Amino acid sequence: MSVVEADGKTPAKDQSKLAFGHTVHPLVAGGGKTPIAAPTGDPSIKLSIRVGPPVLGRGYMEAVLDSEIRRLVAEQAARTDGIKGRINLVAYQSEPNPTGKVHATKKGDKVIGRFGLKARIPFLDDFVADAAQGDMGITSPLRPKEIPNPDGLTDDAKPGVDLGLESLNLRADYIRLIAIPRRPGLTTRGAELFASTKCGVCHASGLATRPDYPIALLAGIKADVYTDFLLHDMGDELADGLPAGEDGEATYRDWRTAPLIGLRFMKNYLHDSRAHSVEEAIAMHKGTGSEASGSVDLFQALSPTDSATLLAFVEAL
Numbered sequence: 001m002s003v004v005e006a007d008g009k010t011p012a013k014d015q016s017k018l019a020f021g022h023t024v025h026p027l028v029a030g031g032g033k034t035p036i037a038a039p040t041g042d043p044s045i046k047l048s049i050r051v052g053p054p055v056l057g058r059g060y061m062e063a064v065l066d067s068e069i070r071r072l073v074a075e076q077a078a079r080t081d082g083i084k085g086r087i088n089l090v091a092y093q094s095e096p097n098p099t100g101k102v103h104a105t106k107k108g109d110k111v112i113g114r115f116g117l118k119a120r121i122p123f124l125d126d127f128v129a130d131a132a133q134g135d136m137g138i139t140s141p142l143r144p145k146e147i148p149n150p151d152g153l154t155d156d157a158k159p160g161v162d163l164g165l166e167s168l169n170l171r172a173d174y175i176r177l178i179a180i181p182r183r184p185g186l187t188t189r190g191a192e193l194f195a196s197t198k199c200g201v202c203h204a205s206g207l208a209t210r211p212d213y214p215i216a217l218l219a220g221i222k223a224d225v226y227t228d229f230l231l232h233d234m235g236d237e238l239a240d241g242l243p244a245g246e247d248g249e250a251t252y253r254d255w256r257t258a259p260l261i262g263l264r265f266m267k268n269y270l271h272d273s274r275a276h277s278v279e280e281a282i283a284m285h286k287g288t289g290s291e292a293s294g295s296v297d298l299f300q301a302l303s304p305t306d307s308a309t310l311l312a313f314v315e316a317l
Ligand code: HEC
Pocket: 083, 197, 198, 199, 200, 201, 202, 203, 232, 234, 238, 255, 256, 257, 258, 259, 260, 268, 269, 270, 271, 272, 278, 281, 282, 285, 291, 292, 295, 296, 299, 314
């Protein structure tokens, strides 16, 4: 949910109508009585959908070096075709993880966001803690506070912190260890077309990972994540009206390049699953002000054979 201006897309300065945040919570538990719903019949409220995040290959994404992401920013800044990704520099929201295994970030530190549709979250333990607290009302040592709710409850049916540190870290490790599925169907010609139509500028692969990443299999390798982790202006048509500040520095028109991992298992595409085929997803990259419009033009100018080869490549990722 977002409060927008009369144009239906620009975020309004005053978001106070949404006192309990931008996310609809239709269910209640632990003594709560009042679900969080969108105000009805209010034309200033824009509703948009976000699909749940895929979990495949996320360890590789956490392991990629910050310097690789910065390199991509610099390379794109030098381009003249309008593709200019930006890092979502976010203030770390969790308490420090006492194990310090993957990172020793402290609350408030500015770090590169990588996860979530707008790269709001930098690390996977933070992701688990954020999702547990925000989506399910489950507190943990990283996120010990119940979030404000219409019933003013400060604790639930289980007093104190709900999820122990070990349990939280095991969940993060589980997500870290899910592999990128094998991609036996990739062709050299498909990869060439992926590069020549500029898909690979944003959907970057072969990114170097940290040599000191604590999971040895993911340390010091090249990760084919098919994302640059950067925010791109994707134009009016994909905009969701959410003000900057809700997702770090991301504006209402920005989306992080979707990692193309496990794409061959997906049936719907884009942040709200509005596209029902890869071809549709590509076409929807084009829009008023979208950085990807030129890439779509290149795709649509391909011969039928090349177009089919590129689609088969993407569908095999
Ligand atoms: C300017 C950067 C940019 C370029 C160029 C680009 N993309 Fe994307 N792509 C994105 C972003 C950002 C998203 C997420 C948009 C959203 O969710 O609304 C995305 C999403 C996708 C998705 C959907 C993935 C999912 O998980 O739902 C596919 C498929 C895709 N792109 C393929 C391509 C192909 C093929 C090309 C080349 C023809 C291409 N993209 C060019 C930035 C780019």
